[in-house]
Every structure is written in structure tokens, then in C-alpha cells.
Amino acid sequence: MKESRRTRTLQHGEEKKHFQTLNLCYAPWGDEDEWKRRYLEFPSFDIAKNVLIVEEKGEWAGGVTVWFREAVLSNGKKIKISLPGDGFVLPAFEGKGVFSTSMRAANEISRREGALLSFAFPAVYGHSALALSKYGFMNVLYPTAKVYILKPERFLDDFLSRTRRVVLNERFDDLKVKLMVPLNRNKKRWIERALRIEKGEIKEMKRNPDDQIKYDLTVKADVELIINAASLFYRRKRRLYIILLGSLLRRRLGLRFSLKFLRVFLGF
Amino acid sequence: MVDKIDLRNQINQGSFRLDVTVELWKALYEVTREGKPANVITIERNGVLKGYASYLVFPRGQLTALGILDMNADAEDVLAELVDALIERAKAENVDILYFRKAPSSDDHVFDEKGFLSFVETVIVIALQNPRELLNAFSDSNVTGPCLRLTIKGLEPVNVKVGKQGIKVVLDGNPTLEVFTDDETFLRLFFNQTTILREFLKRKVKVSNVLKLMMAKRFFESIKQKKWYIPFGDWT
Numbered sequence: 001m002k003e004s005r006r007t008r009t010l011q012h013g014e015e016k017k018h019f020q021t022l023n024l025c026y027a028p029w030g031d032e033d034e035w036k037r038r039y040l041e042f043p044s045f046d047i048a049k050n051v052l053i054v055e056e057k058g059e060w061a062g063g064v065t066v067w068f069r070e071a072v073l074s075n076g077k078k079i080k081i082s083l084p085g086d087g088f089v090l091p092a093f094e095g096k097g098v099f100s101t102s103m104r105a106a107n108e109i110s111r112r113e114g115a116l117l118s119f120a121f122p123a124v125y126g127h128s129a130l131a132l133s134k135y136g137f138m139n140v141l142y143p144t145a146k147v148y149i150l151k152p153e154r155f156l157d158d159f160l161s162r163t164r165r166v167v168l169n170e171r172f173d174d175l176k177v178k179l180m181v182p183l184n185r186n187k188k189r190w191i192e193r194a195l196r197i198e199k200g201e202i203k204e205m206k207r208n209p210d211d212q213i214k215y216d217l218t219v220k221a222d223v224e225l226i227i228n229a230a231s232l233f234y235r236r237k238r239r240l241y242i243i244l245l246g247s248l249l250r251r252r253l254g255l256r257f258s259l260k261f262l263r264v265f266l267g268f
Numbered sequence: 269m270v271d272k273i274d275l276r277n278q279i280n281q282g283s284f285r286l287d288v289t290v291e292l293w294k295a296l297y298e299v300t301r302e303g304k305p306a307n308v309i310t311i312e313r314n315g316v317l318k319g320y321a322s323y324l325v326f327p328r329g330q331l332t333a334l335g336i337l338d339m340n341a342d343a344e345d346v347l348a349e350l351v352d353a354l355i356e357r358a359k360a361e362n363v364d365i366l367y368f369r370k371a372p373s374s375d376d377h378v379f380d381e382k383g384f385l386s387f388v389e390t391v392i393v394i395a396l397q398n399p400r401e402l403l404n405a406f407s408d409s410n411v412t413g414p415c416l417r418l419t420i421k422g423l424e425p426v427n428v429k430v431g432k433q434g435i436k437v438v439l440d441g442n443p444t445l446e447v448f449t450d451d452e453t454f455l456r457l458f459f460n461q462t463t464i465l466r467e468f469l470k471r472k473v474k475v476s477n478v479l480k481l482m483m484a485k486r487f488f489e490s491i492k493q494k495k496w497y498i499p500f501g502d503w504t
Contacts, residue, residue: 028327037299043291069502070287074493077405078287082397085503107395116402118395121503129391137393138452140459141371141496145389146379148366150358155365158330227387 005061005098007105010051015039018051021060025088038086042067052109054101062089062098064106068113082106082115103135123162124231149223152183153191156223159230160193160205168200171264178215180254182222216261220254221247271317272297272308272340279340284459284493286502296501297322297337307337309353311346319346321354322501325361334358336368337501347378355382369500392498394459396451400426404437406491411436416487417443421450430483435490446476447484457488459496464488 010018018039022029039047045067053063064087070078084106089098110118120137122128129139149155160179175197183189194209195202209215221229225247232240247253257265273288288296299307299322311319319341325334334357341347358366368379369390380386396402399420413431415438427443429436449457453472456462464485467473475484 030326034326037295041295043289043295069292072285072287073405074282074284074495075406079402079405081286083503107397110395111397114398114401116396116398116405118397119498120393120395121390122393123389124391129393132393136395136397136451138395138455139391140394140452140455140461141392141498142388143369143390143392143498144372144376144386146368146370146376146384146386148355148358148382148384149364150366151364154331158328158364162329224385224387227385227389231388 004057005054005101007052007054007101009049010047010053010063012048014053015047017060018047018053018063021063021090022086022088025090029086038067039065044068050109052102052105054098054105056093056096056098060090061093061096062102063087064102066106066109068115071117079116080114082110082113082118084110084118084120099131100134103132107135152181152223156181156191156193157205157207159223159227160195160202168197170200171267172197172200173264174198175216175261175264176213178209178218179226180218180220181226214258215256216258216264218254218256222252225252272310272320275317275320275342276338276340279342280495280497283495283497285497299324299337309350309357311341311349311353313346318342319350321350323354323357325363328365328367331364332362334361334363334366335500336366338499339368339370341375344375344378347375348382351378351382351384369503371496371498394455396420396423396455399423399454400437403428403435403491406435407437408434409436414444414483415441416483417446418454418487419446419448420454421448423451428487430487430490432486435487444477445480445483447487448474458491458493460492460494 019032019035022035039045039051050067051063051065054061064084067083067085069081069083071081072078084103087099087102107118118137120132122132133139177195177197179193179195181191183191192209194206194213194215196204229240229244232243244253248255270290273290273293276288297308307324308320308322310317319339321339322337323334324337325332327333328335334354336354339350341350354366376386399418403426411429411431411434413429415427416430417425417427419425427438427441429438429441449467449472453462453467457464457467464473464481468475468481473484475481
């Protein structure tokens with residue numbers, strides 16, 4: 001660890017700064033009531049013990065919070081567990097090992113307080129679930145999300161904005177992709193989005209695709225399939241290909257691609 | 269609220285779950301907001317609580333979501349009624365989505381029939397902080413039997429006696445079988461996400477004597493958590 005870096009607990013009087021920092025890093029994290037619920041009203045929780053701040057030359061660089069609970073085992077016995085969460089790294093300190101410092105400190109405090117297991121709840125797409133394995137957090141349980149969508153367009157835009165962090169191989173460069181998602185089960189109304197992929201990253205998303213453009217890939221798929229594919233992308237690629245193939249055969253997935261895309265996909 | 273905690277414990281008896289006290293219930297589930305209706309929907313039959321759902325409206329990325337913090341029902345028709353009531357609340361709150369994260373279970377079709385989509389978007393990652401003390405929670409001083417040494421990569425080995433009735437953690441003992449694995453495989457076996465045979469074939473579990481593989485199986489059977497219940501409200 002750098003000498004200029006130190007980890008300490010949050011001090012009373014810094015509550016507002018912590019709340020504002022979470023909202024800055026998560027954009028948005030939540031409102032003040034939510035912060036109070038999780039940080040002030042939570043039983044046996046003390047911000048001066050459970051909230052860790054990583055400082056670099058006296059300046060806040062990141063942090064993490066550790067909640068403690070009791071878990072009931074199948075035999076009825078209770079054990080202490082910890083729940084690290086709300087980890088943050090301020091933009092100026094990204095990529096400098098601040099997250100590592102936070103997680104190591106969270107593990108230390110968990111063991112010191114007698115936690116036998118620690119639980120965290122990252123998203124399956126993106127890097128966080130993979131990054132946490134460096135600190136002993138292993139993918140073990142997969143909850144099913146049951147989602148009832150009231151506003152499909154907003155849901156899709158939010159999903160796409162989050163999956164911008166999905167990184168493909170760099171050979172997927174300079175590709176234009178059109179995504180067509182049915183609004184309802186009878187597929188009479190569609191939402192369309194245009195994506196631009198540059199060096200393996202989704203760089204741009206447009207709400208109204210320009211039909212004059214020649215797209216390298218046009219994908220027709222429902223939201224459920226798109227999200228499941230994104231979630232399998234990092235953890236079970238073989239299963240992803242089986243699902244995609246099955247969806248193509250059942251006409252749940254429609255693909256139209258250019259020769260350029262095929263060449264890139266096959267790696268020629 | 270005691271009746272809701274009782275119902276939750278009754279329905280999820282035998283599952284690995286987080287304990288809820290009255291204080292925790294208030295902080296995690298029964299969240300009151302000024303000018304907003306109560307965030308808990310209950311269903312009673314003849315004055316007896318049959319089901320409840322606790323929810324919260326909050327930002328989720330760029331969206332406003334009505335997230336179900338906890339929901340338990342003692343019958344499928346009660347669950348269907350709760351889901352209908354939640355959809356109505358979601359419409360009244362003008363949110364973008366209504367969502368619930370749950371362990372896969374036999375009542376999943378109730379959600380599917382109401383038009384919910386299903387997908388895996390989060391994973392519960394678990395770190396093993398102290399395997400000896402974890403095994404101690406299953407230790408029964410009356411157990412007698414041969415000794416097994418469990419070595420989880422990077423951690424101190426633990427000796428356990430494996431009997432027909434369970435296990436007993438011992439400090440010494442002459443192990444007749446050594447089992448080697450890693451923390452991920454151990455946790456997946458512990459939470460019933462895989463089987464000893466599968467992991468043995470994948471060489472994720474190694475034993476010093478293949479003829480005693482059944483002893484290792486009995487050990488993992490003794491500590492296995494067959495089901496788990498960690499609703500969204502417990503995610504703090």
C-alpha cells in the first residue's frame with residue numbers, strides 16, 4: 001500500500017459528505033432518507049466503526065461499508081456474517097488500487113468482528129463480480145430477477161447504458177449495430193436503438209436509428225433474451241451460445257449481419 | 269410485525285437465511301416515508317396472516333423502481349393476490365419497473381403468468397472468512413467416527429470426525445481421509461449448488477483415498493444448506 005494512503009473509519013460530522021460522495025460515484029445512489037435508513041437506523045451499526053474511508057494524502061479516495069448480521073443455518077444455529085457494500089472510488093482515484101485497499105480492509109474488519117462468511121451482491125455483467133474474486137468473494141448463488149416492466153423504452157435505455165461497461169474483444173472495432181426489441185408479446189410495436197462499437201466497447205447509443213446507414217449487425221430480440229445473454233456473457237459462454245442457437249431456431253432471435261461482422265466474429 | 273417475522277421463519281424453516289429481529293424488521297422492511305402509504309401489503313384469511321409483501325420505491329440506475337424487499341405467502345393463490353396488489357401499487361407510484369430478486373423456487377410460474385420477465389442479473393458472491401468456526405456450528409460433541417482432514421487451499425486444515433449422525437470438529441485426531449479443495453468449490457458444495465461427485469470428477473475435490481469418497485460425501489451432506497432465502501431487503 002502507498003505510504004500516503006491510509007484507511008480510517010468515518011467520523012461523526014462527516015455523514016453529509018459520505019452521502020454526497022455516494023451520490024457522486026453512483027450517480028445516483030439514493031436520497032437522504034435511504035442513507036438514514038441504512039446508516040443511522042440500522043441496529044447495532046455505528047458509522048464510526050462500520051464505514052471505512054480510504055484517504056490519499058488526506059483526501060477521500062474511496063471507501064466501503066460493512067454491515068453485520070446473523071444468519072440462521074439449516075440446523076437452526078446462528079452465525080455472524082458480514083455484508084460489505086456501498087464501495088466507492090472517487091473518479092480522480094480510479095485505477096489506483098483504492099478499491100483493493102477498501103476490500104482488504106473490509107475483509108479485515110469482518111474477520112476481527114467474528115464474521116464466518118461475507119456476502120456481496122454485484123451485477124453479473126460488468127467487471128465487479130470478477131474483480132471481487134481477488135478478495136475471496138466467489139460466485140455462489142444466482143438469484144432470479146423477476147421484473148414487471150411498466151415503461152419498456154426507459155427500461156431498455158437504462159439497461160443499455162449500464163451494459164456499456166461490457167467489454168468485447170478489441171477486434172470488435174468500428175461496428176454499427178441496430179437493436180430491435182418488441183414492446184409487447186405480439187411483436188406489433190418495436191423499440192429501435194442504434195449502437196456503435198469501438199475497440200470492443202459500446203461507445204454510443206442513439207434512440208432513433210438512421211435507416212440510411214448500413215448496419216453491420218441487426219439484432220431482433222426480446223428484452224428477456226438480451227438481458228440473459230448479457231448476464232451469461234461473462235460467466236457461461238458455452239451456455240450463451242446454446243441459448244442463442246436455440247433462440248435462432250425458435251425464431252425468438254433474428255440476426256442480419258454483414259460480411260464484415262462475420263469476419264470479425266470468426267476472427268479472420 | 270411479529271406475525272410477519274413468524275410467517276417468514278415458518279415458510280423458510282430449514283433454509284439458510286438472515287435472521288430478522290423486530291428492530292431489523294423496522295429498519296429493513298417496514299420503511300415509512302412522510303406522505304406515502306405504508307409499504308407493507310398483507311393478506312389475511314379469518315384474521316390469520318397468510319402473506320405479506322414489503323416494498324420500496326427507489327432509483328435504480330436511471331430508472332425509478334418499486335423493489336420488493338421481502339415477500340412470503342403460505343399458498344400460491346395468496347402469492348398471486350400479493351403480486352396483483354404490487355402491480356397496482358407500481359402503477360399508482362408511476363414507476364418504470366417492479367422487481368423482485370428471489371431464489372429459484374416452485375412458485376416462479378405465478379410471476380411468469382402475471383407477465384414478469386425472468387433473468388439473472390446479479391450474483392451473490394460469498395467469501396469464506398473462518399471455515400473452522402463455520403464447521404463448529406455443525407459440530408456435535410456426541411459424534412464418533414473416523415477422522416477427516418479438510419484442506420481448503422490457502423487456509424488452515426480442519427480435522428472433523430464424521431459419524432452417521434453428523435460431524436464433530438476436533439483439534440487433533442489421526443485422519444483416515446484427507447480432502448483437498450478450494451474455497452469456491454467448498455462454498456458451492458456448502459450451498460448445495462453442486463455435488464461432491466461432480467466436483468471430484470472435475471478434480472476440484474481431491475481425496476487421499478478414493479475408496480473413502482463416501483465419507484467425504486457424508487461430511488458434505490452433514491453441512492449442506494439445501495435451500496437459501498436472502499430477499500432483496502437483506503441486501504442492505
